[in-house]
Amino acid sequence: MEAKRIAVVGGGVAGMTAAFRLAESGYHVDLFEAAPALGGRTKSFYDGEVDEWVDNGPHAMVGAYHATLKLLKDVDALQYVNWQSSLTLSLWDQQRGFFDLKAASWLPVNVALIWAVYRLPQHDLSSVKAMLRLAVTMTNRNEEQTVQQWMDEIKAPKRLVEDMLEVLCLGVMNEPMQTANAKTFALVLATSFSSHQHAKMGWFNKPLSQALVAPLADKLRVLAVNIKLRTSIRSLDALNHDAVVLAMPAYARNRLLGIKEDVATQVITNIHLWFEDSIKLPNMMQGMLGTYGQWLFDVSAMMKQQGGLQHLCVIISADMSEKSQGELIDLVLFDIEKMLGLSLPKPKKVRFIREKRATVLVRNQDKVALPNHVFDACESPQSGELPATIELAVMSGEDAAMQVCHWI
Ligand SMILES: Cc1cc2nc3c(=O)[nH]c(=O)nc-3n(C[C@H](O)[C@H](O)[C@H](O)COP(=O)(O)OP(=O)(O)OC[C@H]3O[C@@H](n4cnc5c(N)ncnc54)[C@H](O)[C@@H]3O)c2cc1C
Incomplete structure (x- = not known):
């Protein structure tokens, strides 16, 4: 019998997971991605000036990310995650110093x-x-x-x-x-x-494009998933498939379905800094209290990069400041100087990445009504569900794939 054809719209973590599980179950899968590459918000880009693949923003995990860990195991990518031996949050504030x-x-x-x-x-x-x-x-x-x-x-x-x-x-x-x-x-x-085991923090030791996206994409290719990049789906009528999984951002799904309702999202700003001289940090993931950014990541240490420029990244979650790029960069540099008690050399390069719709906020919203053959894997966390994370994306992709298998 000919395999049923399933369309997956969106090639972020949720869509790649759904496509992987469906292809594993023997379906013929077409994966449509609007961008020139897979990955969605877990994307990396090559920066020739610093000769490095740079993540949109560093992604941290906790040991309780069961679905993500199972997926990473299934795509042979567990070696790209490092773990604390037990939970440690390294913090600093101006009054008490490091603790x-x-x-x-x-x-x-x-x-x-x-x-x-x-x-x-x-x-x-x-x-x-x-x-x-x-x-x-x-x-x-x-x-x-x-x-x-x-x-x-x-x-x-x-x-x-x-x-x-x-x-x-x-x-x-x-x-x-x-x-x-x-x-x-x-x-x-x-x-x-x-x-x-659940409480400890983990981080990727390679850029996301290598640690997460490439292993998934490799499996998709082995399973003969038909990956169509640069293909934006603008109407369900364009898809002549037995079932469809929607795994795009929720606002894009609403646009596709003609739903007017807005989706509440939140910004994350990442300020990437590269230094020629090595900057000694007491910890690889440093929580900062009472400062503009909440976390300072030593990306070079996380990725075990030897020699070359030192790459640091300051993360400003829920960045609601109306400051300009230049002001924010000056402020975070000033905060790092205050924390380390030294004046920093001028960074060789600074990259300011403000992701306006970094995460969908947890809200009590009615589930979107969909035609029978369409299944929702879009990030729209409800009260009492996991917040917008890689784990939620993996779970949504797995869940939609399972629903398709039961429905067909
Ligand atoms: C800066 C930043 C830092 C983060 N840090 C963390 C962290 O530390 N830990 C953590 O767990 N999570 C983190 N997250 C959240 C995590 O990255 C996301 O929750 C997760 O990647 C969402 O995956 P997704 O597949 O649901 O959506 P997306 O990654 O947004 O994928 C959706 C895909 O659909 C495509 N698309 C849209 N419209 C169409 C269309 N019409 N046709 C075809 N394709 C379409 C898009 O191009 C995109 O590739 C972070 C996010 C950001 C932005």
């Missing part, structure tokens, strides 16, 4: 975390009590509550919020606590802090 939130691996993870918080400079039993209140109120958040309202409810001390909860909220949800959804944040905390 670590480090979960001792010999204690059960929740005890280790509370103990780690207690040992942070200028924390006391009030932080411990708030952590306990946080733990016992995790499971009954209502759909509309914001993280800020939850923190007020448990009377979280300002220090605890500033040192940990605000940083985590911005990092994983890319949204300030004042509007971020508490039910989703609770899910992230509950899954990440359910074991040491």
Whole structure:
């Protein structure tokens, strides 16, 4: 019997995952991607001036990314991820200098975390009590509550919020606590802090184009997926397939379906800096408190690059400043100087990447009505679901592929 033909629209992580799983199941898959290359938001580009493949923005993961890890294993790419041995958040603020939130691996993870918080400079039993209140109120958040309202409810001390909860909220949800959804944040905390294995942070040791996109694309080719780049699908009528998976950004899906409703998205700004002289950083992933950027990544160290220019990247999550590029670059350079207590040499190169629609925000929205043969893998997280991450993209792709298999 002739294999059924499935169209996948969008060649980001969600679309590539759906195409991979469908092709594995024996379907004939056409994958349509509007851009000249696969990858979507996990894209890298070659910068000849620094002779380096540069990610749009460095992507971090946690051990609780089960679906992503399974996918990376299936496409033989697990070697491109490095892991902390146990959770450590290296932080800095102007008043206290450098300090670590480090979960001792010999204690059960929740005890280790509370103990780690207690040992942070200028924390006391009030932080411990708030952590306990946080733990016992995790499971009954209502759909509309914001993280800020939850923190007020448990009377979280300002220090605890500033040192940990605000940083985590911005990092994983890319949204300030004042509007971020508490039910989703609770899910992230509950899954990440359910074991040491889940809590630790991971990072790619190669640019995303090599670590994630190429291994997936290689498998797609082996499975004879027909990849059509530079092909933007503007109408479902253009697709004469037995089933269709939509895996494009939600605003593009709405445009395709003629839905007027807007999709709430949030910005991430990445400032990439290259230096000729080596800059000694105490940590590869440095959390910065009370500064413009929240994280400083030593990309050269993450990628184990030897010699050449040193590549640093400052991440500004939920960047709502109205500052110009030049102002923001000056501000983050000033922050790094303040943190390291030295004056930096002039960077050889600076690249400012502001991704306006970096993530779709978690909102309570009705699911989009679709024709029977069309399945949705677009990023549109609901309250109580995972936020917009690689993990959500992989899960959405897998889920849509499974639905197609059941439907056909
Ligand atoms: C700067 C930045 C940093 C991030 N950091 C992290 C992180 O640290 N950890 C983490 O887990 N996540 C992170 N994310 C989020 C993560 O990258 C995304 O959630 C994920 O990649 C979304 O994948 P997707 O496949 O759903 O969408 P996309 O990657 O947006 O893919 C959709 C694809 O559809 C294509 N398309 C659109 N319209 C059409 C059309 N009409 N026809 C055909 N193709 C179309 C687009 O070109 C695109 O390639 C970050 C994102 C950004 C931007």
